[in-house]
Amino acid sequence: MPEFEKLHQAVLDGDQKAARSLTEAMLAEGVAPLDMITKAMVPAMDEVGRRFECEEYFVPELLLSARAMKASMELLRPLLTASGAQPAGRVVIGTVKGDLHDIGKNLVASMLEGGGFEVVDLGADVAPEKFIEAVKQSGAQIVALSALLTVTMPSMRTTIDALNQAGIRNQVKVMVGGAPVTSQFATEIGADGYSENASAAVQLARKLMAGSQA
């Protein structure tokens, strides 16, 4: 299994070139794409998350690992889709209306993708109706909302209310995060979960998926 270990290490090191070339080589050798994800990619990004949690890694390292992971995933994703393999879950993510900040949201999206989730990233300044449309189109089980500003926190509530009014609130779990957002605020606006960083967001998404399937 040295190839899996090398790919695992390339993601940990944030070595984009190595991750891509290793993926190409392993595919050429006939390694199954799903195996590469479950045996290298997901454990590597879990380890990245662990190192982030215990402050061995910071934002630059997280971004580098995410890039390495994405370089590999660009090659694997089309093959996975073709084979009908199911992701750990499907997440629609965006920064809420009125808020243009996306660094935190991008980190969460990358960590979720690295955690085996399929991510539909709507970008920043996303209107509630766009979240609704994306949930309907993608069949996502989770909606992840981000806000950095105190003045845009109310847009999270507006988005959740819109999901209710569209009749699809019960189909999805809603998770929220961002600098001024708290667990208490998440409860107040009717979200299903709150995470304080990108790594914890993956654990939360897994927990929400387990809950929704129970």
Next chain:
Amino acid sequence: MTGTALQPARQRVRDTLAHREPDRVPIDLGSTSVTGIHVSVVMGLREYYGLEKQLVKVYDPYQMLGAVEEDLARAMKVDVWGIPRRRSHFGFVNENWKPWRVNGLEVLVAGGFEVDTEPDGSIVIYPQGDRTAAPSGRMPAGGWFFDSIVRQNHFDPDHLDPADNLEEYKPVSEEDLEWNLGWLAVGEMTGRGIIAAFGGTGFGDIATVPAPGLKDPRGIRDISEWYVSLRSRKSHIHAIFERQCELALENLKKIHNAVGDRIDAVYLCGTDFGTQNSAFCSVATFRQLWLPYYSAICKWIHANTRWKCFKHSCGSVERFFESMIEAGFDIINPVQCSAAGMEPEKLKKTYGSRLVFWGGGVDTQKTLAFGTPEQVREEVLRRCEVFAPGGGFVFNPVHNIQAMTPVANVVAMLNAVHEFNGVPNA
């Protein structure tokens, strides 16, 4: 000391910056781009204090901060005067004011403030007021702030030129010096402590990395690319910081020749090292990438001036304080007490004799924005009790007062400081 008695406000500021307990806690509201008030709240405060109806100037359109004019400064009993920046974040000079309406509010913006409304209702702003350039900032529909539009031109990672990321750093001009001297004279007439932000000493401030004031920026301008470079292109970052530092030192010499020791503090850098619960980088990275340049700047200032060195960094940054003190910073702002490891009592006990806390007065993310006036009062009084003893505290909320913050809460905040100070309220 000159031997001339200072006005009480300026003496108060100087005492607290020297870690001597002043007659009362000095207050700052509006002196810098990190201790200001959103223009909508400035308008509300002017109305509350019954001041002359006038359009409020926006010197900082990026954050839409409103000017605190002398009548409002007196009403709020503030003790610090800030020399306004000559050029805005978007590169135009703050002059030739004209009205502009946003979200139903009419404000004054500089003549170079040129915007367009997009089909989705968002407003884009042009660098240096040049409509032939690509817009460099965007305010979402119904929003209250601009954010930079990242304009990342292609760059060859194997052939990076530090000069590309230095275009915005230029030798200080005669016009800049005249501007500072003119406003300094105005500031001295107020009798308040004086702070200035001369620019050029913010190393890798993520708000300036996209260079929203340049028409066609080169180099690494994408925010994620910049963060990645802190790890993967350290020698390149060093080369940028080294040249920027050399230029900043040359400028500081010229500026000091002009303004002398007539200012009390200098805002040096707004690079944020903290997040809500952690940090953007390790202490080791800070010491490797930033400490040499911060040290060079602060060392020159302390060797040649009486200015105190002001450092802004949001978030959980207590872990960097020893290094910041070693670099020569005297003042830390905004003292985000709600962030991890930023408990007021611990900060005061551990660093209170070595760092001035310019901020930390009340939480702007929660209490001031969403609390009741009584909750604001209680928090302000608690913070003053912790930070005030022995000096080393300039009252300011944690960062700028945000749009939509209730004016009643801002008044409650000010009244609580006056209550702590034993000063009658307005």
